[in-house]
Amino acid sequence: MIDTTMVDIFVAAFYQLVEPTHLIFLFGGVILGLTVGILPGLGGIAGLSVLLPFVFGMDPSNALAMMIGLLAPLATSDTFPSVLMGIPGTSNSQATVVDGFPMAKKGEGARALGAAFTASMFGGILGAFVLTVAIFAARPVILAMGFGEQLLLVILALSMIGMLTGTSALKGLATCCVGLLLGSLGTAPATGEFRLGFESIYLSDGIPIVIVGLGMFAMPEIIDVLRRTSRISETAKLGHGWIQGFKDVLTHWWIVLRCSVLGCIIGALPGLGGSVVDWIAYGHVIQTTKNRERYGTGDVRGVLAPESANNAKEGGALIPTLLFGIPGSGSMAILLGGFILIGIEPGVTMLTQHLDLTFTMIWSLAIGNVLATLLCLLLANYVARLTTIRYAYLAPFMFVLIFFAAYQATREWADLFALFTLGTLGVFMKRFGWSRPALLIGYFLAPRLEPTIYQAYQVYGFSFLERPIVIGLVIATALSIYAAWRFSPNRGATYKEEGVHGTSGRWPQLAFAAVFLAFTVYALVDSFNYTWYGGIFMKITASVGLLLFAPLIYFMVRADKPAGVLHDGERTLKVAHSDYHYLAWLLGMFALVGLVGFPFGCALFIFFFMQNKIGSAPLKHAIMGIAGVAFLGVMSYFLTLRYPEGVLLQFFDVPWWLGG
Amino acid sequence: MNEVTRLSRRRLFRTVTTLAVTAATFGLVATAGTSAAAVDFSGKRIAVIVPFSEGGGTDSYSRFMAPYFEKYLPGNPKIVIINRPGGGSMSGINYYAARASQDGTWVVALSTTSNSNYMLGDKRVRFDMEDFIPIILSPRGIMQYVRKDLGIQNEPTLKAKIEKLRSYPKSKLVFGGKTPTSGGLALRTALSILGVEVNSVWGLGGNGPMALGFERGEFTVNYDNTLSFLNNRAHMIKSGMAVPLYTFGVINEDGSISRDPATPDVPTFNEAYKAVYGKEPSGTAYEGWKSLMAVSVTLSKSWNLMRGTPPEVIEAWRTAARKVYAEVMKSPKGQKVFGPYKNIIGDSAIKIRRLGTTLEPDAAKWLAKYVKDRYNIAVAAKLR
Known part of the structure; x- marks a missing residue:
């Protein structure tokens, strides 16, 4: 299929791109991408919408160089806030927070950044490489992914939660149910009915994803750091800098390679959407490596996995965008809008008539990634100094920033209240040890899980289970669940009374569990207001949730010695302000x-x-x-x-x- | 405090300041009064509220037109696109209705979704469509097509094609759409009128995923706007996988329907009706369909001003729109965006819009029953 003319076009596209004008546009895009990536909550969507007014009337290859140049560094520079401040820079680097931020607190901020950037660059280049090769072969693969396959992909992703449940699997799974129920808030996919929305127009679309992410991670982290320390880096040191991070990538090259490939695949396949790619990579690395105890407390592998995957994802996500005009992510949707303004139609012609433009994009992606990494590495040691500044100077700005970012979602007052409400929820979840990733993943996946269940069933009945790819995915899911059970770091763990899992004074956490329980009951009752197709998903999810809450609350009430189900961060915290x-x-x-x-x-x-x-x-x-x-x-x-x-x-x- | 008093207070404040200044500058009061007659937007900033996200159809349409309007509006104002997505475009339109000023500097972009939600009595509507004055109304045709596995391409006549479809069990005719009351409703009612019932699968994200399901063979019936059918599905037409059934046609100014100018050799739904029943289409079901058709085709995209805008300002906008349209249609990119469809600029647009924002009472009853019987969903359509 690949003949000499293609190679010629490929090389010609490279020469065209390294012309000064093209490079300037690419560079401009990269700078803008770095900027919006660093500002938490802003992502490709905000960046591309700044570019859109200028794209009109531009030469297509310049415009594409600029737009791709903008997308390439996002998943690199969004690491700054994730690692240094515990605020996910974009929704693609939420998992980076889990190990990256503890590293910064330990004074290893520069190392974490160096490792993340190097892994990002590797992932990005691999993504561009895969795009070059796979774009010619991807059509049949994407067409083989029917509704049954998409459903199993979502379920496989959901099974990764098993690795992220925290100290109590029961509690983690119950949280996931709450996440799924929160995610079904809004318009029912099968009937268009408005669920759980209290007649509010704002809630008829559900809560914007970016707000859930900021609420779960950013707000609780800012408040936590404010309470605990005067600076982010508890040692007020930066550590050995990025050289150490670069060495980490070499040591763990196998993880970086696997997660990059994983990122490409998830980006390219329909059904999952790019936002969970970091969590899947994170879950994957925990499942497949030894010495799991250190994850969550600043293990560099926990930074490498999501960072290599989220950059590789862009290359993968371009495949359905270019071939089918189906955006693999939110920013890809705007990229498609940009295509219309430039006057190119995605589709098979991208491989024939417009092959030169396709290759321009691929080269822009590769070069953009390298440029971004170099710039980020240059900046890393300086930006990392933020962690040594007195936090009372940083915190008010960060509060302003996250509310600004939240307001981007729909530009209504309600965005600010939504962030405050979810942030408060996040603060208590952190205090009482409820897995925030589990809630987040449930929330992300609910709007994908529910329609694919209907679609698979309505098109195939149960016969979709006989399709070969579905069978393969069922086996993978089974293995993933087995791994979660077998390798759980909590098996046989014992806890001390004076620690966070102690038994005394458990009323606050019981009250909070009751709030979750009440929400689940409310969702179940509410589900009876809708038609069969509009309510069944909520009914089943809420029922499973109640089946998990019943024993959970029983164990919480009856535990007579310190246990994993109990958790109250306040027990070990002696600080001035609540x-x-x-x-x-x-x-x-x-x-x-x-x-x-x-x-x-x-x-x-x-x-x-x-x-x-x-x-x-x-x-x-x-x-x-x-x-x-x-x-x-x-x-x-x-x-x-x-x-x-x-x-x-x-x-x-x-x-x-x-x-x- | 409600929006209106707040705005009027602000306006009052500004007026008082202006008056004070003019009174101080003796003799200028008279000229301030007459200058309103000549419309001039120089130095002004015009806000176009797009109630959808960046990158969507209505957004691209608006961003495409903005620079042309900057060129042709008197005084060359700066035009900014402001996206306020959410609530099936209802939030952005509500915002516009509550906030827009009446001096021609606030525009709202509307689409089929906006008008269709309004017509079907969406609970989130806090505005009256009649408050918006259309500046330019850009129709886009709809093409309905089926997979070649159904074999209708081998049938000689339109009547035989429809009869072949009618002979299939529901399980063979699978349509994937967003929700029971979204865009595909026009497709399903059209088929039902011809005696063809489809098995519907819901929860699809949009036209892209719908077409992908069609290409995978999971769906056998689908629709697209005619332009994107010709451009984006070209490979399916070439391989013979997508077989055109009929278009919805276009509504002429006298209310009659003629063939889609983008595909003049494909028959219209009206022709299919005639082929099957041997008479011109009529009846409440047909009237109901015609409103759905008008909202899908004629009301595809538009720019509108707020009611209360002075007539000379509206006229200035329409003059600019005519110039924009004439210039755009000369460029190949413009032809791609607008297609061969006749855009409607002028007061006639208001009347034509009503075809797609309201229903005859009998047709409304029929549509409500159609949706209730099949999907168990209640709709309360706007009556004409």
Whole structure:
């Protein structure tokens, strides 16, 4: 199939790309991609929508170089906030937080970054390579993935939760059910009925994924660090820098290679969507390696796996995007919009008529990844210094940033409340030891699991179970569940009374478990309001949830010695301020935003927070606040974003990009 | 405090300031009064609210037109696209209805989804479609096609083709759509009117996944807008896998339906009806279908201003739209975006839109029963 003309076009595309104009566009895209990747919660969607107005009327190959250049570094630079601050930079690097952030706390931030960037580059280049070869052979593979195969893929991904349940499998699985139920909030896929939404328009689409991610990880981590320490890096050191991280990649080359391949495949196959790729890679590495105890406490392998996979994913995700016009992820959807503006139609013509453009994209992806890695490595040691800054300076900015990112989701006040609510939930889940990844994965997968169940059943009945790929996936799922059970690090573990798993004072955690239980019961009751197809998924999920909650709560109530089901982080924490203290600060921020609009409200919040937590230095802190307004104004201007308005602002003629 | 009083207060504040300034500058009061007559957007910023995400059809349509409108609107204003996705486009439109000013600087982009949700009485609607004044209405045809495994390509006449489809059990005719009340409703009612019932599979993400399921052979019946059928499904047409059945045609200004100009050799649904029943289509079921057809084809994409905008401002927009349309149709890319469909610019667009935003009472009853009987879902359509 690959003949000499193809090789010619391939080489010609390379020469075209290394022309100065192309390189400048590619470089411009890479810089923008790095920037939006570093800012938590912003991802390819925000970056590409900044580019879209400029794409119109551009030369197609320049425009593509720029757009792909933007996508290539995202999964590299989003590692900065994930590792250094515990805030997922994009939804693709949530799993990186689990081991990356503890590394930063131990003073190994630079090492974690070095390892992540090198692994990212490897994954990205492998993704581009796979794209080059596979794009000619991928059509039949993608066409072989029917609804039955897609369903089993989702179930296989779900089984990875077994590795991420925390100290109690029962508790982890129950959390997953809650996640699945939260994910079925919104429009029922089979009937279009609005579920669990309390008649709210906002909830008719479900809660935006980016907000769930920020709520589960960012908000609890910021509050936790604020309470515990004065700096992120507990040692106030950076460690040996990125050379050590580079060596880690060489030591664990086999993990990096496997996870890159995994990332490519998941990106290319329909059904899963790119957002879970990091968790699947993370689950996979735990299942397949020895010495599992250190995962979650700063094991470099836990950084390498998701980072190599999430960069490799882009190459894979381009395959269905280019061949079928079906976006493999949210940013791919906007890339498709960009294609229309440039005037190219995805489809088989991308392999014939437009092969030159396809190769331009592949080269841009490869070169973009290398450029991004070099830039990130250059920056790593400087940016990592953030972890040695006094946290009271960083925290207010980070709160502002995550609420800004949340507001990107639908640009309504409700986004801010949704983040606050889910963040509060995340704070308590962290305190009481409920697996946040399990909730998140359930939430991601519910909207994929539910329709594929119907579709597989409606098209095939039960005969889809006879299809060969389905059988293969069933076996893989069985192995994955077996691994979760066999290699559980908690088997036979014993706990101390004075630790977090102690028995005394268990009322708060029982109350929280009751909240989850009540939600599950409510979902079950609510499910009877809908038609058969609209309610059955919720009925089954809620029933399974109740079957898990019953023994769980029984064990929690009756445990007479320290046990895995019990967990209360407050038991070992002796600090000045409670979680509630900081949640109240956030409510105060809302009040300010409501009065004077988002940019000025945030500025005042930054000012007051620093005055209170650091000590009086009005001029310095006022400058910090103004810096906050300036940042938000600039972002608003470029993203054509209107902020929530304040009650007081209506009396003044404030420019729209400052909340007017 | 509600949106209206808040806005009017702000406007009042601005007016008071303006008045104070003008009064201070003695003698200029008179000129301030007359300058309203000549429409000029120079230095203004025009917001186009797109109630969908970046990258979608309506977004691309709007982003494509924006630079042309910047060129032709008096004063060359800057046009910014503001995406407010969510709630089946209802959130963004609600926002527009509550917030838009009436000076021609706020535009809302609407699509089939927006109009269809409105027509079917979506509970999330907090606006009146009649409040939006169409500037440009861009239709797009719909093509209905089946897989070649069904063998209708071997039948000589349209009547024989439909009869062949009718002879199949429901399990052979599988259609994959989003939800029972989404775009595919026009396809299913059309087939039902011809006596063909399909087995529907729900929860598909959009036209892309629907076509992929069709290509895998899991679905045997599908539809696309005619332009994307010709462009994106070209390989399926070439291999003979996708067999065109009929198009929905286009509605002319006098209300009649003629063949889709993008595929003039494919018959319309009206022709299929005539072939099967031997008479011109009529009846409540047909009227109901015609509204669904109008919303899918005629109301495909549009730009609108807020009611209360001064007539001269509306006219300035429409003049610009005519120039934009004329120039766009000269470029190959423009022809690809707009296709050979006649765009509607002017007051006639308001009347034509009603065809797809409201239903005759009898047709509404028929449609409600159709949806209730088959999918057990209640709809309360907007009556004409």
